[in-house]
Amino acid sequence: MSLVQCPDCEKLYAELDQHIDSVKDNMGVLINVLHKAQEIFGYLSEEVQQHVSERLNLPLSQVYGVVTFYNFFTMKPKGRHQIKVCLGTACYVKGADKIVERLQDELKVPMNEPTPDGEFSIHAVRCLGACSMAPVVLIGEDDYYGRVTPDEVSKIIAKYRRAE
Ligand code: FES
Structure with missing residues (x-):
């Protein structure tokens, strides 16, 4: 030109x-x-x-x-422990939505909002690259939980409560 x-x-x-x-x-x-x-x-x-x-x-x-x-910026506070639930296809078909429901029931907060004590928040993420372990939950940066069932949710959360 x-x-x-x-x-x-x-x-x-x-x-x-x-x-x-x-x-x-x-x-x-x-x-x-x-x-x-x-x-x-x-x-x-x-x-x-x-x-x-x-x-x-x-x-x-x-x-x-x-x-x-930019979606890496947020205007909402997050919990000290950020619980990321993968809602990618593999995790979704294995019931990731049920994990989200159970987490919300346990913590009594909507998605992306911190609990009143500021300890936890729940976030949906896309494929975490561990599809063979679906459904996958990641807490913080490193704690991966695979093949999570709704009944395991309260036990997982309790680990972080005890860690205070
Ligand atoms: S879709 Fe959840 S880890 Fe890949």
Whole structure:
């Protein structure tokens, strides 16, 4: 594709590039700072977003836009123990929805909300790469439970309660 020639082309492209660079840098810094904020606070509340917006001198709408665009950012607090239930196809056909129901009954919270004591939250995830063990539950980053039945749910949760 040939570029349209114009009398001030060089100057105009320089201006555009300057703008692209400034936007690129802002986005990079913003995403980096939001990652750090989420690591520190656990989630990105309105107050934290406001703080980031003021410190980076960016409009709050831009911060909010980035937070809502990327699904690794969350605006809701999570439990200290995050219980991830795989709802991928293999797990679903093996009854993962029944595991979710039992977890909600036991903990008395909807999905993605922390228990009142802040200890647990339940999240749906896609394939965890352990389909032969379906249905699979992951607690925290490393504790995998395979071929989970609804009746095992309370025993699994109790392990984390006892670990206090
Ligand atoms: S579908 Fe659940 S681990 Fe693959």
